[in-house]
Amino acid sequence: MSRLGVQPGLAVLVAAYLLAGLPPAASAAASSPRDVVRLLNAARARNGAPPLRRDPLLTVAAGRHSRDMVRHRYFSHDSRTGGRFSARIARTGWMRPRRRWRVGETLAWGTGAKGTPRSVVAAWLASADHRRIVLDRRFRVVGIGIAVGTPFGAGRTFTADFGSR
Numbered sequence: 421m422s423r424l425g426v427q428p429g430l431a432v433l434v435a436a437y438l439l440a441g442l443p444p445a446a447s448a449a450a451s452s453p454r455d456v457v458r459l460l461n462a463a464r465a466r467n468g469a470p471p472l473r474r475d476p477l478l479t480v481a482a483g484r485h486s487r488d489m490v491r492h493r494y495f496s497h498d499s500r501t502g503g504r505f506s507a508r509i510a511r512t513g514w515m516r517p518r519r520r521w522r523v524g525e526t527l528a529w530g531t532g533a534k535g536t537p538r539s540v541v542a543a544w545l546a547s548a549d550h551r552r553i554v555l556d557r558r559f560r561v562v563g564i565g566i567a568v569g570t571p572f573g574a575g576r577t578f579t580a581d582f583g584s585r
Contacts, residue, residue, distance in 0.1 A: 451576050453479065453564035455537040460554060460562065460580070463545055469557045475583060477514040478563025482525075482579040484508070486567035489527075489579075493571045497525055509581055522584040524553040531575035540578050553582060560585045 453474070461471040485508060489495055497505045505525045515521050528540045544550040553559070559582040567577045 451535070451537055451566045451578075453566060456541060456564045456566070456578065456580065457562060459537055459541040463541065464555060467555050469555050470560060472560065472562040472582070475514070475561035475563050477512040478509065478561060478581040478583055479565065480563065481505075481509045481512050481514070482563040482565030482581040483567075484565065485581075486565035486577045486579045489529075489571050490567045490569040490577050495527065495529065495571045495577075497527065505581070509583070514583060518584075520584075522558055524556060524559060524582040526550045526553055526580045526582075527578065529570040529572075529575055529577040531570065531573075535570075535576040537578075540576075544580075554580075556582070558584050 457472060457474055464471060485499075485505070488500070492500050494500050499505075499508060506523050509515065509523050515523075526544050528543055529535070530539055530543075533539060534543075541554075544554050561583045563581045563583075565579040565581075569575065570577050
């Protein structure tokens with residue numbers, strides 16, 4: 421049993437990149453989890469990693485976390501009560517049938533053009549630690565959660581929860 425995470429400060433750096441130079445009231449274009457997965461898989465293909473399949477339980481965990489961060493105005497892999505993201509995923513039952521598992525998570529938020537799937541995936545790939553998670557060959561499934569709004573106002577908040585088979 422193992423898990424893969426990133427330092428909380430890195431998520432803030434990605435968020436700052438996404439917000440840079442945009443007016444705070446700018447709204448994000450319509451976002452689709454399917455678009456995020458397509459872009460992640462294109463990046464993985466360019467780097468020799470196998471494609472990700474969407475996983476319904478990881479999608480539940482990611483969606484709940486994105487909405488919770490917006491609703492309660494925080495931005496962190498840990499829940500507002502201090503729980504690890506692996507505990508959030510475990511509550512969905514995703515780990516239950518697996519004797520061994522590995523999970524990872526990437527977060528981002530952005531406004532306007534920086535709050536689109538294309539910009540978010542580009543930001544993840546531009547960050548060494550996030551890129552390592554996105555391109556990790558051991559991850560085979562993913563759940564994407566996109567919430568309208570950010571912990572700080574308008575835009576979109578993205579969570580990608582990755583898992584091994």
